[in-house]
Amino acid sequence: MEKAYKLLSIQEKISNKKAKSLIDEGLITCNGKKITIARSELPDNSVFKITTLEKPKIIFEDQNILAINKPPFIESYQLAGMFKNWTLLHRLDKETSGVILLTKKDTPFYSEAKTAFKEQKVYKEYLAIVEGIISEECEINKPILTIKTTHAKSKISKDGLNAQTYIKPIRLIGKKTLIQIIIKTGRTHQIRVHLKSIQHPIIGDMLYGNSNAKRLMLHAHKISLLGYNFTSEAPNEFHQL
Missing domain, CATH: 3.10.290.10 (RNA-binding S4 domain)
Structure with a gap:
């Protein structure tokens, strides 16, 4: 040894x-x-x-917005350093892949977009592979409290902020389930905490579950705001389990 x-x-x-x-x-x-x-x-x-780090790919770019297909294992803040003059509109966890949006700071569009996020007028859809069998659609309404020290960690708490998560099973993979997730709110680790709370943690989530895998099986699939609609197809590992 x-x-x-x-x-x-x-x-x-x-x-x-x-x-x-x-x-x-x-x-x-x-x-x-x-x-x-x-x-x-x-x-x-x-x-x-x-694991070979993939390079972020541009999905769409115009004068207002830059949509990037974020690979896993890249921190969101690193993207801003890779694309000069652009700033993050929101964040994804390090091991979460999928579509993430940047814009140019101190512009009218930046203000409108930040307001859209704040007022929950952004459509956010994810895909995840979770432990166990989920056979029916459900809505999870449980407040989330985030404790921030050197690392952020969240939990269900009556003292937390309102959080809404909608889940729908897509297909069974043995004793696992591929699900669609739509969130209205955007609390820290919201999807991961909510899925753990119903005993279906995400595969690869070592912070909120005990499932060891190559990566966290969570993917930001679609996002829409202010007339823009972007999609990032699920990576290969979502089809290989």
Whole structure:
């Protein structure tokens, strides 16, 4: 047995520091499961696979708005650095893929768009693969409280803010379910917390569940605001389970 980062360092012929960084970024899997702790001990013959970071792709661009197809494992704020003179309208979790919107700050459209988000006039549809079988549509109305320290974490609490999530099963995948999700509100980790609250955490969600997978199986599928409509098709891994 040896520490994961040391075995990875030997396998890939990279420094221990680089190996630790790759594990911390969530990019290393072994036997289909993500390695989350660099110092975890594994058999000496363990074989690792490095997830290749995809590049963000432009879905649409005009003078008002930039729609990007965000790959998993890229922080939302990093996108703003990749596309000069654009600023984020909203955020997606690091491992969530799909459509994300940027605009140019201090413009009339920026103000209108921020107001649309604030007044819940933005249509947001996601796809997720969850643990267990969901056979019927349902609505989850449970307030969410977010605690922010070095990392944000949310929970269901009567002291939280109103949060609405609508879910609809699309198909069963063994003992898992592919679902469509529509959210009216946009609380931190809302979808993840709400799905955990009904005992159907998202596959790959190590923060709110115990399901270890290559990535968090959550994808921002569609978004519409102020006459704009954008779609990002589900990535290959949503078809491979």
